[in-house]
Amino acid sequence: MRPFPGRGLNDTRRIFNYRLSRARRTVECAFGVLANKWRVLHSAILVEPAFCDDIVKACCILHNFVRKRDGCNYEETEENFNVQLDNLQFHGRNVTSGGIETRDNYADYFVTKGAVPFQYK
Secondary structure (H helix, E strand, C coil): CCCCCCCCCCHHHHHHHHHHHHHHHHHHHHHHHHHHHCHHHHCCCCCCHHHHHHHHHHHHHHHHHHHHHHCCCCCCCHHHHCCCHHHCCCCCCCCCHHHHHHHHHHHHHHCCCCCCHHHHC
16 A cells, blocks of 8 residues: 655645554564564565465464464564565556545544544654
8 A cells, every 4th residue: 555645745644644654664574573584585475466375374373383382582673573675576556446445544544433642743
């Protein structure tokens, strides 16, 4: 999902961009944890999207199993896990009306029922 472009955004769009940025950082950190342990995630996975989902889910399951069995290694730091998704190849950059509608729905949700106090700071 893409952020709203430009400057001088209204509060709804600015908050959406902020929340999207926070979510992206969280996903990048979590993916970094997985990629640090499972080398299959270090390069493009050239399979169908559904099978790729299964590979990532399997890595998550194995990660949780190993953590439960061996415990957490607190010597690992966040810097070891950050992965930049910017270098990955994305296919199909065409914006669709469905994508715009989904983004608008999230933007509205983040300033209504989904609002959290820290987004206004």
